[in-house]
Amino acid sequence: MRRLRAAAAFATLTALVATASGCGGSDTGGGGNGSPKSLTYWASNQGPNIEADKKILTAELKKFEQRSGIKVKLEVVPWSDLLNRILAATTSGLGPDVLNIGNTWSASLQATGALLAWDRSAFDAIGGRARFTDSAVAAAGAQGKDPAAVPLYSLSYALYYNKKMFADAGIAKPPATWDELVADGKRLSKDGTWGLGAEGANLANNIHQVFVLGRQHGVEFFDAAGKPAFTSDGAVAAVKQYVDFMAKDKIVAPGNAEYAQNQSLRDFSTGKTAMVLWQAAASTFAAQGMKPEEWGVAPVPVPAGTPDSARNVNSMVAGINIAVFKNTHNRDGALKFVEFMTSDEEQKLLNRTYGSIPPVKAAQADPAFAAPDTSVLKDTLLKSAAPLPQVPEESQFETAVGTAVKSLWADAAAGRAVTTESVRAALTKAQQQMPK
Incomplete structure (x- = not known):
């Protein structure tokens, strides 16, 4: 990239x-x-x-x-x-x-x-x-x-959604939880269109998404002393949840594993995907010919139930x-x-x-x-x-963990199993690449 x-x-x-x-x-x-x-x-x-x-x-x-x-x-x-x-x-x-x-x-x-x-x-x-x-x-x-x-x-991040595609699928409102997003995504993924867009080769975007999911799982990727903590159960679960949108839930197109340059926004603007998680995308949609009334925006989903404020983070x-x-x-x-x-x-x-x-x-x-x-x-x-961890090694974190997530997207796109063990192995390798 x-x-x-x-x-x-x-x-x-x-x-x-x-x-x-x-x-x-x-x-x-x-x-x-x-x-x-x-x-x-x-x-x-x-x-x-x-x-x-x-x-x-x-x-x-x-x-x-x-x-x-x-x-x-x-x-x-x-x-x-x-x-x-x-x-x-x-x-x-x-x-x-x-x-x-x-x-x-x-x-x-x-x-x-x-x-x-x-x-x-x-x-x-x-x-x-x-x-x-x-x-x-x-x-x-x-x-x-x-x-x-x-x-x-x-x-900040938000969930952008295509109003017509939602209406055609009989979905009355945007999802507020991840369970709802997956359920809606499955209803929307048909006839060559997909429920959710992603950028699997975009290292920074990978980090942004798994950081939020990590917080929702109750963990940070750095401990209180500023040391990498990439292999905790919560961190592994966060990464797996993100990649499972393709690997397990089948609501992200396999080709998205190679996206790194805002292609997910293009797909959204042309009606190939119904939802995308992004930062302030309105000007890009307009430049690509999408009218403001054609899309809606909602907060990024959170886990079902009533998580405490520490786990209610839905954006970096x-x-x-x-x-x-x-x-x-x-x-x-x-x-x-x-x-x-x-x-x-x-x-x-x-x-x-x-x-x-x-x-x-x-x-x-x-x-x-x-x-x-x-x-x-x-x-x-x-x-x-x-905020993402304000530590001197944050840049290496983006590369090491962002690349690990990229490799897992590639596995999902190729039909290879993405398991708790394979996610932990990828994150272990990433942590080993960090400065001692």
Whole structure:
């Protein structure tokens, strides 16, 4: 999925902690101002494609240039390449001034020492830490340390469903529990269509789904000391439950085992699948010709019964953070740019465009974020989402366990048995790949 082998890149992360300090541009580690009229910015691909992002962001960067006199050179980097590009930049020191990062990477990249720490003075320069929701800031770095980035776009998972396909199958409402989802999925899986879409070769998506299921089974993938705990009974049950949507329940098409680049959203938009679990998918559906009235959105299912609040988690705290490289040649300009991107005005505009939720509290009051789909995402973030473990090894976790789940999807697609023993063996191998 990635241009470089992601596993190899992640395996170097502990070495980066020792080497990244050489990237700093000043004795204080705060960067300098040798290029006060220019900045480089690596943006993540948030829209339906890279060209759409370029068009959206270029207009905003021109606005920033007019106000500040600082010209921003933009590059939109695909998610398949972004982390490897960032890791390479932390070792070489040849990176952008400002960049987007997936919030799940925050602690791992923080451990390299290459990113500007957002202490009180840095936050004060952009209006203060209190402007941001607590859950978003919690996913910006390790607990007890100054964040490594600033929340930019907040996301959560939801269940999207095709209203016509549900009506044709005589299903009156979206499923609220996993038992209901499986039952509905079986009714919908017929005549070349499938109940649920998945992305079996998408390592990050695999992690997001099994993390939530793990929490619902009462476990974490890291223990209280931050050590990997991939082989517990609950972790094994969570992974098996996810892969069983194909292996046992037969509600996911075998071809989904190879999906890694949003193909499940395409299948949903063209009526090949009736449901998909995704983050803020509305803009992608619209770009693929689907009308808003054709789909509905509901919270991700939870186990049947009344689980306690700890097991009622139905999404990870998803989102994008914006960070500054410590060795930037325009520290003041970088802070001004982050201030601009997280201003109330830009937060409303950009999150409205991308269908995400502003992590800035004041921007959430905009009526646009009270629409049915965004209301589900917002309520999930407020009430039932939890951040992925903010540990330095989180990136290796995504590769090791994400790959283990990918291999199990491949077994299911090929008709090979997916058993408790085979799941435990795959997770044992993943845990053995983690740094000691």
